[in-house]
Amino acid sequence: MNNKKKERKGEILFSQYSYGSSIKKALSLSREDILFELKSSKLKGRGGAGFPVSTKWMLAAASISNEKFIICNADEGEPGTIKDRVLLLEYPELIFEGMVIAGYTIGAKKGIVYLRGEYGYIKKPLEDFIETMKKDNLLGENILGNENFSFDIEIFLGAAAYVCGEETALIESLEGHRGEARNRPPYPVNTGFNKKPTSVNNVETLACIPHIVLNGGEWFKKFGTENSTGTKLFSVSGDCELPGVYELPWGTSIDELLYLVKAKNTKAVQVGGASGYCLPKEQFNRKLSFEDAATGGSIIIFDESRDMLKVLKNFMEFFVEESCGQCTPCRIGNMKLLEGVNMIEEGKYTFNYLNKLKSLGETMQVASKCGLGQSSPHSFLSILEDFKDEIFSYENRGRNGK
Amino acid sequence: MLTEEKTSLVEELEGLVLMYGNKRSSLLPILNAVQKKYRYISEYAQQEIARQLNIHPAEVYGVISFYGFLNSTPKGRNIVRLCKTISCDMKDKISVEKAIERELGIKFGETTKDRKITIEFTNCIGLCDEGPAMSINDRVYTKLTSERAIEIINQVK
Numbered sequence: 001m002n003n004k005k006k007e008r009k010g011e012i013l014f015s016q017y018s019y020g021s022s023i024k025k026a027l028s029l030s031r032e033d034i035l036f037e038l039k040s041s042k043l044k045g046r047g048g049a050g051f052p053v054s055t056k057w058m059l060a061a062a063s064i065s066n067e068k069f070i071i072c073n074a075d076e077g078e079p080g081t082i083k084d085r086v087l088l089l090e091y092p093e094l095i096f097e098g099m100v101i102a103g104y105t106i107g108a109k110k111g112i113v114y115l116r117g118e119y120g121y122i123k124k125p126l127e128d129f130i131e132t133m134k135k136d137n138l139l140g141e142n143i144l145g146n147e148n149f150s151f152d153i154e155i156f157l158g159a160a161a162y163v164c165g166e167e168t169a170l171i172e173s174l175e176g177h178r179g180e181a182r183n184r185p186p187y188p189v190n191t192g193f194n195k196k197p198t199s200v201n202n203v204e205t206l207a208c209i210p211h212i213v214l215n216g217g218e219w220f221k222k223f224g225t226e227n228s229t230g231t232k233l234f235s236v237s238g239d240c241e242l243p244g245v246y247e248l249p250w251g252t253s254i255d256e257l258l259y260l261v262k263a264k265n266t267k268a269v270q271v272g273g274a275s276g277y278c279l280p281k282e283q284f285n286r287k288l289s290f291e292d293a294a295t296g297g298s299i300i301i302f303d304e305s306r307d308m309l310k311v312l313k314n315f316m317e318f319f320v321e322e323s324c325g326q327c328t329p330c331r332i333g334n335m336k337l338l339e340g341v342n343m344i345e346e347g348k349y350t351f352n353y354l355n356k357l358k359s360l361g362e363t364m365q366v367a368s369k370c371g372l373g374q375s376s377p378h379s380f381l382s383i384l385e386d387f388k389d390e391i392f393s394y395e396n397r398g399r400n401g402k
Numbered sequence: 403m404l405t406e407e408k409t410s411l412v413e414e415l416e417g418l419v420l421m422y423g424n425k426r427s428s429l430l431p432i433l434n435a436v437q438k439k440y441r442y443i444s445e446y447a448q449q450e451i452a453r454q455l456n457i458h459p460a461e462v463y464g465v466i467s468f469y470g471f472l473n474s475t476p477k478g479r480n481i482v483r484l485c486k487t488i489s490c491d492m493k494d495k496i497s498v499e500k501a502i503e504r505e506l507g508i509k510f511g512e513t514t515k516d517r518k519i520t521i522e523f524t525n526c527i528g529l530c531d532e533g534p535a536m537s538i539n540d541r542v543y544t545k546l547t548s549e550r551a552i553e554i555i556n557q558v559k
Binding site: 076077078079080081082084085116117118119120121156157158159160161162173174175176177178179194235236237238239243244245270274300302306311314315318321322324 | 425426427428429430431433434437464465468469470471472486487488489491492524525526527528529530531532533537540541542
């Protein structure tokens with residue numbers, strides 16, 4: 001992999017940033033000031049769920065405890081998502097400074113980066129950067145001479161489990177258990193890591209913080225749309241000439257993005273990774289934003305040559321393997337949906353049975369315990385609906401079946 | 403297993419427990435360290451880790467069986483993991499897959515007879531823009547062609 005930092009362009013995350021400047025500014029402000037700026041920025045979580053960051057931090061700040069934690073969720077596992085890898089390798093200062101500011105704001109002394117096992121090669125550069133920050137007194141005891149504030153960061157390596165991107169599963173994993181999601185409530189902001197108040201934030205969310213602290217919430221709001229403020233990193237892969245990570249304002253339409261990455265003959269775009277939705281051509285005018293086509297940033301492009309049933313099969317195989325198996329709707333449901341895909345592939349399906357599977361998918365969306373099972377039927381439902389002409393044509397199934 | 407080997411493993415685990423702390427949250431770092439060195443976590447190691455952390459061995463096994471990168475049965479000295487998720491799959495992963503199988507004479511999920519290499523599939527490793535991608539132990543390789551994949555694997559010791 002080559003270091004492309006110099007070529008990257010963007011209005012917020014990929015803009016010029018002077019290392020250390022946001023911590024300096026943050027420590028001159030009161031906690032309330034920072035929360036106020038965050039609130040006015042309307043920053044929402046970048047992992048996909050889109051929870052308002054100011055609310056999460058206010059709850060964590062209001063929790064009374066002698067110990068609190070900031071966790072950076074770097075368990076980027078959604079198929080098609082590569083933005084965190086880029087941020088961790090090229091912009092660690094933004095992430096770590098965001099964590100320090102988070103610690104200062106909610107009153108935590110300890111930050112943990114939960115790095116996915118697949119990113120083991122990033123651990124060393126991150127630890128080296130932590131040492132640099134310690135030397136510069138941006139981490140460790142009495143940061144920048146502030147006697148009331150100390151903060152440390154530790155890198156914790158996972159061991160390959162998609163579900164650990166779910167915040168309570170992540171906390172279970174940190175505590176040394178199987179990464180099985182917890183019931184919520186209680187929420188991590190009250191009862192998190194080691195039962196202490198914990199704020200779990202996505203890598204990209206934390207990387208936005210230094211820029212908001214430096215430039216203010218009003219400035220941040222200038223980018224994006226009314227309800228989706230700021231910019232977003234889109235991880236683009238699939239059938240296009242220029243795959244990679246792009247920083248674009250929320251509200252960019254899929255058509256505009258396709259033009260930018262030089263995608264040709266595009267048939268479908270998967271927005272939000274395997275757990276997201278597959279949009280056909282007629283919907284390419286939709287806007288990427290929380291209010292329209294919401295996404296954690298994964299954009300996978302399919303051109304006319306792709307067999308959408310094979311795409312769906314790949315997704316369902318992914319979920320069958322990655323379901324933690326704790327709750328029945330997700331464990332059995334995903335297997336049944338995959339079976340259904342195989343039946344179509346072999347030409348051994350009935351519409352009556354497929355309709356039952358669709359209703360099973362809808363049940364999974366409400367009955368599963370965590371986001372994995374709640375979102376895994378999305379692609380099953382959307383691909384079978386929007387590409388039914390292709391999938392159920394006799395000619396196609398005759399060709400793909402045997 | 404020889405008693406001497408047992409003792410050296412126990413000492414090694416004691417060192418790890420000392421380094422990460424005698425607490426439940428040290429379990430994953432300890433398991434990762436054992437896995438990295440031996441490419442698997444033996445039953446004996448599992449029991450010893452359980453004893454030192456004061457938890458039941460079934461708890462240790464439960465954690466190992468949950469995570470993709472931990473295993474309780476021996477694997478080759480080098481683990482090659484080829485990404486099979488959609489973006490890599492679309493970039494002709496199948497050619498790379500077939501070439502590796504032909505060259506090594508084994509199927510995915512198997513280990514070479516000399517125990518040098520295990521090949522397996524992995525889900526998305528976050529290199530979707532540079533697929534097809536694979537990892538060998540801690541290193542990653544991108545934009546593979548079948549020929550280049552074989553060159554890389556040939557260099558593995």
